[in-house]
Amino acid sequence: MLDGHVCWDAARALERLGGDEGLFREIVQIFLHEAPKHLAGLQQALAQRDKDSIERIAHTLKGELSYLGVSGAAHHASKLEDAGRNGDLECAASIRISLEKDVEGLLQNMYRALLEKTSSLSPIQPSGAHSNG
Amino acid sequence: MAEATISLEPKVNEPPSTLRVLVAEDDPMFRRILQSWLQTWSHEVVVVENGARAWDILQQEQPPELLILDWMMPEIDGTELCRRIRAQRRSRYQYILLVTGKNDRQDVVRGLDAGADDYLSKPFDRDELRARLRVGKRILALQDSLIHAREELRFQATHDVLTGLWNRGALMDLLHHELDRSKRANAPTAVLMLDLDHFKRINDTYGHLAGDAVLKEAARRLTQSIRSYDSAGRYGGEEFLVVLPGCDRGQTQNTAERIRAEIAGMPVLAAGVEIFFTASIGATVAEPGATSSTEILAVADSALYQAKNSGRDRTVLA
Numbered sequence A: 001m002l003d004g005h006v007c008w009d010a011a012r013a014l015e016r017l018g019g020d021e022g023l024f025r026e027i028v029q030i031f032l033h034e035a036p037k038h039l040a041g042l043q044q045a046l047a048q049r050d051k052d053s054i055e056r057i058a059h060t061l062k063g064e065l066s067y068l069g070v071s072g073a074a075h076h077a078s079k080l081e082d083a084g085r086n087g088d089l090e091c092a093a094s095i096r097i098s099l100e101k102d103v104e105g106l107l108q109n110m111y112r113a114l115l116e117k118t119s120s121l122s123p124i125q126p127s128g129a130h131s132n133g
Numbered sequence B: 001m002a003e004a005t006i007s008l009e010p011k012v013n014e015p016p017s018t019l020r021v022l023v024a025e026d027d028p029m030f031r032r033i034l035q036s037w038l039q040t041w042s043h044e045v046v047v048v049e050n051g052a053r054a055w056d057i058l059q060q061e062q063p064p065e066l067l068i069l070d071w072m073m074p075e076i077d078g079t080e081l082c083r084r085i086r087a088q089r090r091s092r093y094q095y096i097l098l099v100t101g102k103n104d105r106q107d108v109v110r111g112l113d114a115g116a117d118d119y120l121s122k123p124f125d126r127d128e129l130r131a132r133l134r135v136g137k138r139i140l141a142l143q144d145s146l147i148h149a150r151e152e153l154r155f156q157a158t159h160d161v162l163t164g165l166w167n168r169g170a171l172m173d174l175l176h177h178e179l180d181r182s183k184r185a186n187a188p189t190a191v192l193m194l195d196l197d198h199f200k201r202i203n204d205t206y207g208h209l210a211g212d213a214v215l216k217e218a219a220r221r222l223t224q225s226i227r228s229y230d231s232a233g234r235y236g237g238e239e240f241l242v243v244l245p246g247c248d249r250g251q252t253q254n255t256a257e258r259i260r261a262e263i264a265g266m267p268v269l270a271a272g273v274e275i276f277f278t279a280s281i282g283a284t285v286a287e288p289g290a291t292s293s294t295e296i297l298a299v300a301d302s303a304l305y306q307a308k309n310s311g312r313d314r315t316v317l318a
Helices: A010-016 A021-047 A051-068 A071-086 A089-120 B028-040 B051-058 B078-088 B105-114 B126-158 B168-185 B199-206 B208-224 B249-265 B293-309
Strands: B020-024 B044-048 B066-070 B095-100 B118-121 B189-196 B231-234 B239-245 B268-270 B273-275 B279-286 B315-317
Touching: A010 A021, A010 A051, A021 A051, A021 A089, A021 B028, A051 A071, A051 A089, A051 B028, A071 A089, B020 B028, B020 B051, B028 B044, B028 B126, B044 B051, B051 B066, B051 B078, B066 B078, B066 B126, B078 B095, B078 B105, B095 B105, B095 B126, B105 B118, B118 B126, B126 B168, B168 B189, B168 B231, B168 B239, B168 B293, B189 B199, B189 B208, B189 B249, B189 B293, B199 B208, B199 B273, B208 B231, B208 B239, B208 B249, B208 B268, B208 B273, B239 B249, B249 B279, B249 B315, B279 B293, B293 B315
Parallel strands: B020 B044, B020 B066, B066 B095, B095 B118, B279 B315
Antiparallel strands: B189 B239, B189 B279, B231 B239, B268 B273
16 A cells, blocks of 8 residues: 555555444545545635634544555644644644645545456445445 | 342443443544444444534433534634533543544543543544444443342342342331321321241252242232332341331221231142242231331231131231
8 A cells, every 4th residue: 555655554544443444435435524524624724823723624634544544644734733722823734735645646546546456356335334424 | 139239340231332432523524534433333323523512412411422513613612622621520431532633642641630531533444443333332231231240239228138029128228217297297107016926847848949930029029019109028048028008907908908818828738749838917007106116016016916816817906
């Protein structure tokens, strides 16, 4: 799963999920859906110098990335969360660029992994299991 | 039955292995993970995406007993929720598991201080969550057995072990309350004092176990013959007391006769023989506010004495 600068320990993520591949695919899909929104949100928050939003979105990304086993990117998100909390916007702006690069690389990895998996595993379906929300 | 013991050991069948769990988490990824696991483990799960929704759910009649709350949430965050829940002081304790980010040590401390029982750091894994739920279940089970033990103690403190009727102390309290109430309601209160006839002879002839069987059967027939808002208790050895709120002399006479006839009606089978037994009843009706409980009991007692002296198996209304 190594791709340039992004290191995604998918095996560790799967292990955390108790080896449940169906659930693993589901959460990867949720991430694919959510991450672009987070990136856009970060960009907007920086443009508006909204440090609370920077902290909050970075916190969310930190949680998701570390869960998925993308420790390098999670580290960047954590730094960005700190920068947001401390109101250090210049620092935040530069970390955001690295983080965006990480996440975009990761998203590509994920798409590829999902496509590969479909040949060997059952096809990925939109999760119908989102019952009582 | 005679030696009721109080046990703090969790009952085998309680609490059920299925917990009612509330998950409050704004991140859709973790929401899905938690929901999926909890459902796999057969828990009843309600999932909400913010603290305000969680607070709404907690106002329900039977709220979830185990709460998994994310620390950072819009509107009402995890700590604030903890504080509100603890301030509510529900009789049923709710076990709170707070979910925090990695390295959020300060948050953990604040969360625990605000009333959380335990915490889980992201990224948590399946086995860890499962183990923490087991801890929660253990605490909830312990609480259930404490409540159960308290209820059992409360019952034992107010009831007669053999017959399950009110005991003497509880009867005196009941009579007191009833007299107060009758004064306010301006209604009479009737009291029956009932004594099984020749009970010593039953004990001597058939043994104490047979005597106990007669006492239990007398209690059962007595309870059967009164209304749900009347109170019956064991006053002493073979002596029972009945408090009848709002009964006038006619109703009191009828009730007493019904009880007497019910008791004398048929034998009880004990020690392999049919034992016939009867009861004498002394009855009195107190007008609202007229007398004290001591006086009423004295009047009923002397009426009982008369019933005994005039041949037993009868009612005397003083």
